[in-house]
Amino acid sequence: MQHLQKLVIEAIETSQFPETPTNLYDPIRYILTLGGKRVRPVLTLMAAELFGMQEMEEIIPAAKAVEFFHNFSLIHDDLMDQAPLRRGKTTVHEKWDANIAILSGDGLLVKAYEEISKCNPVYLPATLRILSKVAMEVCEGQQLDMDYESRGSLLMEDYLEMIRLKTSVLLGGALQLGAILSGANEQQQQLIYDFGENVGLAFQLQDDILDAYGDPDTFGKIVGGDIIINKKTFLLVKLMEVIAPEDVPMMQHLLHATVEAVPTKVEDMLKLYDKYQVRKSADELKDVYTQRAFEKMSALDVPKERKEALLLLANNLLVRQQ
Amino acid sequence: MQHLQKLVIEAIETSQFPETPTNLYDPIRYILTLGGKRVRPVLTLMAAELFGMQEMEEIIPAAKAVEFFHNFSLIHDDLMDQAPLRRGKTTVHEKWDANIAILSGDGLLVKAYEEISKCNPVYLPATLRILSKVAMEVCEGQQLDMDYESRGSLLMEDYLEMIRLKTSVLLGGALQLGAILSGANEQQQQLIYDFGENVGLAFQLQDDILDAYGDPDTFGKIVGGDIIINKKTFLLVKLMEVIAPEDVPMMQHLLHATVEAVPTKVEDMLKLYDKYQVRKSADELKDVYTQRAFEKMSALDVPKERKEALLLLANNLLVRQQ
Numbered sequence: 001m002q003h004l005q006k007l008v009i010e011a012i013e014t015s016q017f018p019e020t021p022t023n024l025y026d027p028i029r030y031i032l033t034l035g036g037k038r039v040r041p042v043l044t045l046m047a048a049e050l051f052g053m054q055e056m057e058e059i060i061p062a063a064k065a066v067e068f069f070h071n072f073s074l075i076h077d078d079l080m081d082q083a084p085l086r087r088g089k090t091t092v093h094e095k096w097d098a099n100i101a102i103l104s105g106d107g108l109l110v111k112a113y114e115e116i117s118k119c120n121p122v123y124l125p126a127t128l129r130i131l132s133k134v135a136m137e138v139c140e141g142q143q144l145d146m147d148y149e150s151r152g153s154l155l156m157e158d159y160l161e162m163i164r165l166k167t168s169v170l171l172g173g174a175l176q177l178g179a180i181l182s183g184a185n186e187q188q189q190q191l192i193y194d195f196g197e198n199v200g201l202a203f204q205l206q207d208d209i210l211d212a213y214g215d216p217d218t219f220g221k222i223v224g225g226d227i228i229i230n231k232k233t234f235l236l237v238k239l240m241e242v243i244a245p246e247d248v249p250m251m252q253h254l255l256h257a258t259v260e261a262v263p264t265k266v267e268d269m270l271k272l273y274d275k276y277q278v279r280k281s282a283d284e285l286k287d288v289y290t291q292r293a294f295e296k297m298s299a300l301d302v303p304k305e306r307k308e309a310l311l312l313l314a315n316n317l318l319v320r321q322q
Numbered sequence: 323m324q325h326l327q328k329l330v331i332e333a334i335e336t337s338q339f340p341e342t343p344t345n346l347y348d349p350i351r352y353i354l355t356l357g358g359k360r361v362r363p364v365l366t367l368m369a370a371e372l373f374g375m376q377e378m379e380e381i382i383p384a385a386k387a388v389e390f391f392h393n394f395s396l397i398h399d400d401l402m403d404q405a406p407l408r409r410g411k412t413t414v415h416e417k418w419d420a421n422i423a424i425l426s427g428d429g430l431l432v433k434a435y436e437e438i439s440k441c442n443p444v445y446l447p448a449t450l451r452i453l454s455k456v457a458m459e460v461c462e463g464q465q466l467d468m469d470y471e472s473r474g475s476l477l478m479e480d481y482l483e484m485i486r487l488k489t490s491v492l493l494g495g496a497l498q499l500g501a502i503l504s505g506a507n508e509q510q511q512q513l514i515y516d517f518g519e520n521v522g523l524a525f526q527l528q529d530d531i532l533d534a535y536g537d538p539d540t541f542g543k544i545v546g547g548d549i550i551i552n553k554k555t556f557l558l559v560k561l562m563e564v565i566a567p568e569d570v571p572m573m574q575h576l577l578h579a580t581v582e583a584v585p586t587k588v589e590d591m592l593k594l595y596d597k598y599q600v601r602k603s604a605d606e607l608k609d610v611y612t613q614r615a616f617e618k619m620s621a622l623d624v625p626k627e628r629k630e631a632l633l634l635l636a637n638n639l640l641v642r643q644q
Contacts, residue, residue: 024465076428080421099402102424103465106398109428110457113435117450124446128439135432143346143425 001309004045004056008038011060012067017111027092027104028111031071034087039317040174041067046313047178047192050306061118062127062177068112069131070170073138075105080146109135119181126180134173141165148232159237160201168200191296198293199314205286206318208233209279212270224266228259234285238278247272290318323631326367326378330360333382334389339433349414349426350433353393356409361639362496363389368635369500369514372628383440384449384499390434391453392492395460397427402468431457441503448502456495463487470554481559482523490522513618520615521636527608528640530555531601534592546588550581556607560600569594612640 012032017025041063048059077083078091079101085091093101116131117124144162148154172193179189210219211226212235226233243251251272259265273279293314297307334354339347363385370381399405400413401423407413415423438453439446466484470476494515501511532541533548534557548555565573573594581587595601615636619629 018462021462021465021469023469024462072428076424080424098420099468100465102398102402103461103468106394106428106431107458107461109431110454110461113450114454114458117447117454121443121447124450125439125443128435128446128450132432132436132439136429136436139425139429139432140340140343140346143343143422146421146425147343147345 001042001046001313004049005038005042007056007060008041008045008063008067011064012038012041015064023096023100024104024107027075027096027100028108030095031075031086031092031104031108032067034089036087038067039313040070040170043171043174043196043310043313044178046310047175048182049178050192050300050302050310051179051182051184051188052302052306053178053182058120059178059181061115062181063174065112065115065131066170066174066177068108068115069135069138072105072108072112073142075101075108077142079105080142116177123180127177130173130176130180134169137165137169141167141169153240154232154237156234156237156241159232159234163204164197164201167204168197171200171203172196188300188302191300195293195296195300195310195314198289198296199317202286202289202293203317205234205282205289208235209282209286212273213279224270227266227269230255234282235273235278238281239272239276242276242278243272247275286318290314323364323368323635326371327360327364329378329382330363330367330385330389333386334360334363337386345418345422346426346429349397349418349422350393350430352417353397353408353414353426353430354389356411358409360389361635362392362492365493365496365518365632365635366500368632369497370504371500372514372622372624372632373501373504373506373510374624374628375500375504380442381500381503383437384503385496387434387437387453388492388496388499390430390437391457391460394427394430394434395464397423397430399464401427402464438499445502449499452495452498452502456491459487459491463489463491475562476554476559478556478559478563481554481556485526486519486523489526490519493522493525494518510622510624513622517615517618517622517632517636520611520618521639524608524611524615524640527556527604527611530557531604531608534595535601546592549588549591552577556604557595557600560603561594561598564598564600565594569597608640612636 015032017028019025044063044066045056045059048056053059074086075092078086079093079098082093083091084094091101092104096104112131113128116127119127141162141164144158145166148158148162173196175196176189176193179192184192208226211221211233212224214221214223216223222228225231226236230236239251250268254262254265254269254272257265262268294311297311297314300307337354339350341347366385366388367378367381370378375381396408397414400408401415401420404415405413406416413423414426418426435450435453438449441449463484463486466480467488470480470484495518497518498511498515501514506514530548533543533555534546536543536545538545544550547553548558552558561573572590576584576587576591576594579587584590616633619633619636622629
């Protein structure tokens with residue numbers, strides 16, 4: 001995996017964009033050099049290797065398209081969410097302004113399509129279809145997330161559909177693009193897509209769990225950060241679903257309290273989580289998705305040894321810091 | 323031309339989008355039904371007819387892609403410019419909010435690519451290349467426009483490059499897409515593109531002229547609207563270029579005055595325009611572009627009678643209300 005990651009990082013960080021207008025292209029250069037593990041474009045290359053493709057140069061444009069698309073969505077999402085930081089650095093709309101974030105995000109989305117156009121033309125209708133499908137779904141996920149923000153409660157199925165759209169379909173799509181460009185048939189494409197989508201869902205649940213139960217020494221963010229801002233996570237949605245009437249006033253009190261006004265907000269909410277065993281539900285569902293991902297992988301019709309890299313990656317992603 | 327316009331309007335207004343999330347798809351439905359002459363997608367069909375294509379159904383997806391792209395740029399530009407109205411109706415960010423305008427614009431840009439993907443796959447690399455080239459140029463033009471807004475002065479060549487990018491390349495690109503899909507060779511594609519770009523430039527100059535000198539009864543907007551808001555137009559940029567030192571204080575005074583504070587702002591600025599004959603310069607340059615457009619058209623290697631519809635359209639666009 002590491003040699004693929006090196007290939008991806010080099011391809012992305014040596015991407016050339018016009019010098020001017022600087023207010024259009026500097027933010028694009030900036031976000032693309034903020035680093036990160038580049039998991040999504042690496043997945044595209046790994047899927048290609050899985051299906052026996054040797055010429056990674058043929059896959060690089062699709063991998064770049066995936067990373068460009070992801071960074072477009074980061075620029076616009078950070079603006080919509082008014083996030084001040086991204087990977088510990090100032091976000092584009094903070095470093096420049098809202099208009100520049102809108103337009104440089106647009107430009108990066110166009111650049112994603114420009115990259116995908118460089119792929120083998122035989123597969124162009126299929127790769128385009130997947131990129132556009134994933135892109136619309138990510139937009140839908142972001143819209144649902146914004147819609148749900150203002151709601152008091154949320155059905156678990158709506159929450160799961162939202163995280164599927166917002167984060168998991170891109171993992172599946174990144175893998176599927178690599179599969180398409182390696183000549184995999186549609187059934188095999190679907191299996192690798194499903195593997196990615198399920199890994200993504202499991203990963204998102206783990207993210208929700210770690211935010212509340214992570215080891216403060218290794219987590220990297222403030223434990224309880226989601227609780228502090230009342231973020232809709234699996235844990236909160238589950239709690240709302242199963243909470244007994246007599247505990248509702250306590251939960252509502254905590255949801256309406258700032259951590260400044262109620263310094264025990266995080267620990268009090270964790271007590272409710274514990275009382276209703278919502279972590280157990282999250283762990284169980286994470287296991288279901290993980291299991292499903294591995295089933296999809298084992299159904300894939302490629303030599304076993306070629307599956308190892310992706311299985312190892314999934315394992316690393318899903319046992320992180322637990 | 324009218325039967326093509328009818329085809330286009332029907333194709334656009336019967337486009338189907340998912341019902342939900344409503345905050346993502348309602349604004350897309352809304353902007354696409356605000357009407358307008360649909361000049362750009364009609365140009366795509368007209369270019370196809372010019373090159374002898376009979377099957378308009380094969381061209382419709384490209385025409386829709388052009389109109390979707392145009393409407394994406396309207397949503398985002400209106401937000402960035404904080405415009406309250408578009409075609410006399412509330413703009414998307416006013417009717418909903420800024421975040422919804424960002425995301426529904428993004429969605430419509432993706433939908434533009436989704437449409438272009440439906441075109442004849444043989445031409446897909448070429449059509450994609452043109453759509454992405456035009457899209458990046460339109461983004462560049464919008465960024466330059468925003469950059470120039472805050473500047474005191476502006477070189478004429480920068481102004482002309484900005485309007486070329488912001489408005490003319492899409493007319494050229496719309497025509498080129500129709501040409502590509504009709505099998506026109508690259509030299510013919512370039513000629514029809516150049517025709518469109520020059521018509522676009524002439525049209526933009528005419529727009530600048532009409533805003534200051536249009537007939538109030540037929541213009542449809544307030545005459546002098548650009549002067550009131552100090553919009554950088556050909557006339558103002560030219561004036562700044564040629565004005566004698568002794569008139570600079572007067573010009574600066576008018577640029578710093580609101581029309582409420584100086585009710586004669588429009589007529590005083592027009593006096594300066596007249597003194598320095600900036601309208602004459604604009605008319606002359608408009609004629610240069612118009613002439614160039616007609617030269618490109620006459621260099622095109624298709625039967626003369628097939629050129630008539632586009633020549634008539636250009637004529638209608640460029641002699642409007644003068």
